[in-house]
Amino acid sequence: MNLKIKKILSKKDKTKIVSLTAYSESIAKILDKFCDIILVGDSMANVLYGHNNTHKITLDNIIQHTLSVQKSIKKSLLVVDMPKGTYSNPKKALKNASLIMKKTKCDAIKLESNKVNFNIIKILVKKKIPVMGHIGYTPQFKKKFKLEGVNKKESDNLLREAKLIEKAGAFSIVLECVTPDAAKLITKNIKIPTIGIGASLFCDGQILVTDDMLGLSGFYPKFVKKYSDLNRIIEKAVKKYTRDVILHNFPKKKHHLNGTKLR
Numbered sequence: 001m002n003l004k005i006k007k008i009l010s011k012k013d014k015t016k017i018v019s020l021t022a023y024s025e026s027i028a029k030i031l032d033k034f035c036d037i038i039l040v041g042d043s044m045a046n047v048l049y050g051h052n053n054t055h056k057i058t059l060d061n062i063i064q065h066t067l068s069v070q071k072s073i074k075k076s077l078l079v080v081d082m083p084k085g086t087y088s089n090p091k092k093a094l095k096n097a098s099l100i101m102k103k104t105k106c107d108a109i110k111l112e113s114n115k116v117n118f119n120i121i122k123i124l125v126k127k128k129i130p131v132m133g134h135i136g137y138t139p140q141f142k143k144k145f146k147l148e149g150v151n152k153k154e155s156d157n158l159l160r161e162a163k164l165i166e167k168a169g170a171f172s173i174v175l176e177c178v179t180p181d182a183a184k185l186i187t188k189n190i191k192i193p194t195i196g197i198g199a200s201l202f203c204d205g206q207i208l209v210t211d212d213m214l215g216l217s218g219f220y221p222k223f224v225k226k227y228s229d230l231n232r233i234i235e236k237a238v239k240k241y242t243r244d245v246i247l248h249n250f251p252k253k254k255h256h257l258n259g260t261k262l263r
Helices: 001-011 025-031 059-070 090-102 119-124 153-167 182-190 232-245
Strands: 015-022 037-040 075-081 109-110 131-136 171-178 195-198 205-208
Touching: 001 075, 025 059, 037 059, 037 205, 059 075, 075 090, 090 109, 090 119, 119 131, 119 153, 119 232, 131 153, 131 182, 153 182, 182 195, 205 232
Parallel strands: 015 037, 015 205, 037 075, 075 109, 109 131, 131 171, 171 195, 195 205
Antiparallel strands: none
């Protein structure tokens, strides 16, 4: 087993797991100093490409961004989302997951549960491809964004789903938009770590979309804490640059290249 995955497993019930998303080398370089897990998420569809959902991200998109992120990773576990439609059956899942692993040298892949693809996880794990699961709100399969596990029946169903994912061989599981009671129930009753997003502090770790956390994406559901306001910071910088260009204050004569290298 990958040593990084062993480290994640060892944190269960001991130390909280810190996770964020990255789509570029520059961001990954910063995150790698602090994160246990970096996810190249299909959320890039919304954050980078302006789509209303995650459905249009392709395998090539994911691979290219992961190649960029991978350049800066030294200590974090690098996990890659499998895009919608790339694991619709076992044969396709194995082919595409193998391609991602081979081309990007990532540590694991993540796939969302549709309550029937447990066998796909089992097949991938058998082929030495580590898998992170994902239950609750699963954007690739559910159109309506809503809290899950609001009653005992829903919580029990989520727990059953989590146990089947664990049994299939996944090393961890994302719980997205589930109630605190459901998150607590699942985390206490499975042996693999749970990573929450909008799923309370009862999970073994947390993940957010970095652009949401930094105030850059414009998408701020209740479960996101905005730790910065980069939109405002960037806007002020661009405004200053615009003024300097118009007023002939940039570039200064001393800034001329005079044959020197750009960097």
